[in-house]
Amino acid sequence: MPRRLPLDAYVDGVRAGDRAIVGRAITLIESQRADDQALGRALIERLIGDTGRAHRIGVTGVPGAGKSTFIEALGTRLCAAGHRVAVLAVDPSSARSGGSILGDKTRMQELAREPRAFVRPSPSLGALGGVARHSREAVLICEAAGYDLVLIETVGVGQSEVMVAHLVDTFLLLMIPGAGDELQGIKRGILELADLVAVNKADGDRVTAAERARRDYGHALHLMQPRSAGWQVPVLTCSAQSGAGIDALWAKIVEHRRHLEASGEWQRSREEQQVFWMWRALEERLLAEFRGHPAVQARLGAIEAAVRSRRLSPDHAAAELLALFSGRG
């Protein structure tokens, strides 16, 4: 099988919902090769008209919250209910460390066997900006392939969630009962991004602890501004293992979508997200051109060191670097 297909083969395969082609299309847009990236961009342009129809749902939580098990349980039910479900994963840690927190080929085997589901086994690689861009384009490919629900799993490391919040319509935060504060410690800002909070693993002898955690988080959230006006973030308990509470949680997710649609925020926020990504892409490219500039590369290290030691002010340093970039230096 050729490493790369002709553009039309990607377009037709994705539109036909061919899962193998969908997978290869996502691999294409994640590629670091210049020619792959050009083809990937052309592919997105061809598909753009078929995108935007899915409910995009972010799922995050501390490691050990049971995100994969939860998504498998939820996804399987949604497929049975007639939905087509795509699952993507964002895990910048895999970019930095090479080792991934989320990614292993055997995850969500049951859901992956569902003909109505598509599970992207490995998380996006690359710098955070790149991760977010790849994930956004992967969402578009899944929508063009006819998936009406796209779940984006992300590990609760903070910055990736902020990016993912600009990708999704609904953001779900998974917690666990009875874990020590070290484990539960919510990274800065994440609680504020949540549209719904669910305490998972509310089964067996953990039901009481889960109930207590539910009250605690409900209390903490009550002190904070919800992400969307007029929406008080609900806190529920559930068990991906036993299935308890999963249907009620899904009902809340649907309710959140209705709330956004009724207030007009659904459309508004989608448009804002488009413009947000245009500027992020622009800044990414602009800074890449800047960092790649030979004169900048030659001096950057020395200038940063001078700024650290306060021999040079940040503004003066910025002016110097920009002059080098613009060929005025």
Added chain:
Amino acid sequence: MPRRLPLDAYVDGVRAGDRAIVGRAITLIESQRADDQALGRALIERLIGDTGRAHRIGVTGVPGAGKSTFIEALGTRLCAAGHRVAVLAVDPSSARSGGSILGDKTRMQELAREPRAFVRPSPSLGALGGVARHSREAVLICEAAGYDLVLIETVGVGQSEVMVAHLVDTFLLLMIPGAGDELQGIKRGILELADLVAVNKADGDRVTAAERARRDYGHALHLMQPRSAGWQVPVLTCSAQSGAGIDALWAKIVEHRRHLEASGEWQRSREEQQVFWMWRALEERLLAEFRGHPAVQARLGAIEAAVRSRRLSPDHAAAELLALFSGRG
């Protein structure tokens, strides 16, 4: 009196701690005029060696939390204890609306009369990035003028606090007892930025409510990661009116500084902040050059509209705009 002084007059006046000159130096660096900005930059370069010695303390809270009264009460005590205290204000709302939430010429009159204090009456103006840059340079000027404590007051509108968090060593969040959730609603991310939380207005018949609020916030914070490792964010009550709890709160602020110094985070975070501001300044200048480019200006509106309506993908739009900027378009 001339609108503008020669560079040496600013340098000598600031170094001598002349409050009138300090005020005019800050006005200079806040000016939008190109020649003022050039002079302002030269001034910062001249003073850079005298900066970095103060404890930089951010004070934020919802409108009505009594920030100004609190800073006046705290600042007056610190001056009496032999400190030299500078008070700055960041209020991006004044930039957007023209009307300011914080700014009125009569604020902190008692503290302003203190010879050992400098109170900047009006908040910084300009875009948020600009506000932050001006505030950072104003801090440097106050340090060069010999103020060993610099308090930066900011209204709790969210984004400005994130910026200010990169300016300060210690971030204090002021709350009030018994207010409705609308009033108490903490903007996204702010609670996570706090190194200390104080429930103000704990006086008269509000003491019990303040105590309850203290427990509530302590509980919410216990579920979150502290901003600096090994520092559990303390929650105290105080009354700027009666003075109760102010000394205990100050002791905690000093304790926080000692904690940062002992762990080496004080020095580390100062160096990181310098590099952070270099990149912010760089991005600001780079994007300004970009937005100012005639070919970009001619097409930006149409391209943004196409992105909103999904006729053009964000990446394609970014590529188009960048080509125009680089003269390739």
